[in-house]
Amino acid sequence: MTRIVVGPFNRVEGDLELTLDIDDGVVREARVAASLYRGFEQLLLGRPAEDALVIAPRVCGICSVSQSLAAAAVLRGAQNAAPARNGLIATNLAHAAENIADHLTHFYVFFMPDFARAAYAARSWHETAQTRFRAVSGAALREALPARARLLETMGLIAGKWPHSLAFRPGGVTRALALGDEMRLVALLADFRGFIERTLFAAPIEAVIELASGDALDRFAHGAGAAGDFAAFVRIARDLRLEQIGRGPGLLMSAGAYLGSDGHHFPAGLLDAATGALRAPPLHAIEEDVSHSFMRDTAGDPARAETVPDIHRPGAYSFAKAPRLEGRAVEVGALARQAVAGHPLIRDLLAPQGASNVFARIVARLLEIALLTQAMDGWTRDLRRSEPFCTPDTPLRDGAFAGFVEAARGALGHWASYANGEIARYQIIAPTTWNFSPRDASGRPGPLEFALQGLDVGAEGASSVALQHIVRSFDPCMVCTAH
Numbered sequence: 001m002t003r004i005v006v007g008p009f010n011r012v013e014g015d016l017e018l019t020l021d022i023d024d025g026v027v028r029e030a031r032v033a034a035s036l037y038r039g040f041e042q043l044l045l046g047r048p049a050e051d052a053l054v055i056a057p058r059v060c061g062i063c064s065v066s067q068s069l070a071a072a073a074v075l076r077g078a079q080n081a082a083p084a085r086n087g088l089i090a091t092n093l094a095h096a097a098e099n100i101a102d103h104l105t106h107f108y109v110f111f112m113p114d115f116a117r118a119a120y121a122a123r124s125w126h127e128t129a130q131t132r133f134r135a136v137s138g139a140a141l142r143e144a145l146p147a148r149a150r151l152l153e154t155m156g157l158i159a160g161k162w163p164h165s166l167a168f169r170p171g172g173v174t175r176a177l178a179l180g181d182e183m184r185l186v187a188l189l190a191d192f193r194g195f196i197e198r199t200l201f202a203a204p205i206e207a208v209i210e211l212a213s214g215d216a217l218d219r220f221a222h223g224a225g226a227a228g229d230f231a232a233f234v235r236i237a238r239d240l241r242l243e244q245i246g247r248g249p250g251l252l253m254s255a256g257a258y259l260g261s262d263g264h265h266f267p268a269g270l271l272d273a274a275t276g277a278l279r280a281p282p283l284h285a286i287e288e289d290v291s292h293s294f295m296r297d298t299a300g301d302p303a304r305a306e307t308v309p310d311i312h313r314p315g316a317y318s319f320a321k322a323p324r325l326e327g328r329a330v331e332v333g334a335l336a337r338q339a340v341a342g343h344p345l346i347r348d349l350l351a352p353q354g355a356s357n358v359f360a361r362i363v364a365r366l367l368e369i370a371l372l373t374q375a376m377d378g379w380t381r382d383l384r385r386s387e388p389f390c391t392p393d394t395p396l397r398d399g400a401f402a403g404f405v406e407a408a409r410g411a412l413g414h415w416a417s418y419a420n421g422e423i424a425r426y427q428i429i430a431p432t433t434w435n436f437s438p439r440d441a442s443g444r445p446g447p448l449e450f451a452l453q454g455l456d457v458g459a460e461g462a463s464s465v466a467l468q469h470i471v472r473s474f475d476p477c478m479v480c481t482a483h
Helices: 040-044 049-059 064-079 085-116 126-133 139-151 153-159 179-200 205-209 214-222 229-240 334-341 344-350 358-382 431-435 447-452 465-473
Strands: 002-006 016-023 026-034 251-260 263-272 286-289 322-325 399-407 410-419 422-429
Touching (some): 016 465, 026 447, 040 049, 040 422, 049 064, 049 410, 049 422, 064 085, 064 399, 064 410, 085 126, 085 139, 085 229, 085 251, 085 465, 126 139, 126 229, 139 153, 139 179, 153 179, 179 229, 205 358, 214 229, 214 344, 229 358, 251 334, 251 399, 286 422, 334 344, 334 358, 334 410, 344 358, 422 431, 431 447, 447 465
Antiparallel strands (some): 002 016, 016 026, 399 410
16 A cells, blocks of 8 residues: 645636545545634634624635625525515626626636646647647647636626625625626626637537536537537547546535526435435534544534534644534536536436546536526516615624525625624635535545546556546535635
8 A cells, every 4th residue: 555645726716625535546544624814714713793704705716705694694594684676686786797707717727728738649639638738838728717807897887896895795796787787797698608608618508508417518519610619628528538537526516506586497316326315404403523633623514513623633633623414425516506506417427327427527617617608698688677676684693504505616605793783703615615515523525535446547647637627526625625
């Protein structure tokens, strides 16, 4: 048995380190460590409840809207308030823009450059991958980054700036959109749709949304969408059999995304990928285990827990806690959202192994770009300029409350306890906390630790490209994890 340490990883937000036990070239056990501690939850203690709207978004510069909305959702629960219809729509537009931007960044900046590595020099597609996706100099970046920046101009219209806007409130958004703003939104969305239909998909987004099976996806990649970057990924991934590596633990959870007057656009749910059993997620049953974390013992219930570091804790190897749902590790992210929502392509990609995998995770993120672009078109048309964009605040109730949203990487939860209008406790469980959690007291691994078990790295060890693919398919953001 050989033990190797891999890290720090590049192209990651924050610091990620893996410890792998390897026997005969196969990973037998993996331990995932967040090696950074920040202390955001302590910063919030004793402050006025609304300070969370200012401080919590600073947890991350990539998903700051998600952090804002989770903080607003907790306050909304404490106020027992109903948000304005226009406020929900404007919020969804901003949130979708941030999440699409995250998906684009992950695909072009974090994930695809690995296919330009010298390890793939013998593959027929390698020269094209180098020209198109190589880090820094790849041609795709010169097209994707301006399109991403243009999309994020929607944030200026709705939220004033990005990241760390102060526009999001429990009752909606602080700025009402005028007719001219709506026209600019329409133009920005048309520009972005043009980019993804020309470059990413090489086809109308409806053709992507209508894909209903893995076979249909393969025909698309060799036919109607063959000229797009999505198709290039599918062909490369099939050649490397990425659908056979990075198998997740089996449970997929969505807390529900893009709240509207009639519920969530992507519903909440807990799916067993092996059996297909789907039910409402028992969010009240979430607990965090600290047996392998550099944390003092505390309550498992996030509403009653503290976050106090203990760097001398025996057996600890990560500053991340280990979230569990009914005692089990669950995977979150775009794949979970679309599997719970019942998209036929995603369900079909899960069926052969009854579990998530590298290929399905990336397909789900790109599919979601198409779905959200279509949704944003509809939301823009649903705005009613004669109606308010925000309802007034109501008195805050003391007690414990929770708020959930879906960031691009997956379910994000905030738990707060208020006393006399001040924050007595605050806990955040981010998507990377779920996917990159350490082991729990029973020795059960987190999703990435589970996905790395059994990986054949051969003599390559730490330099295995497959190892990189699995880690990046979960899109680590360690700064969110180690708050």
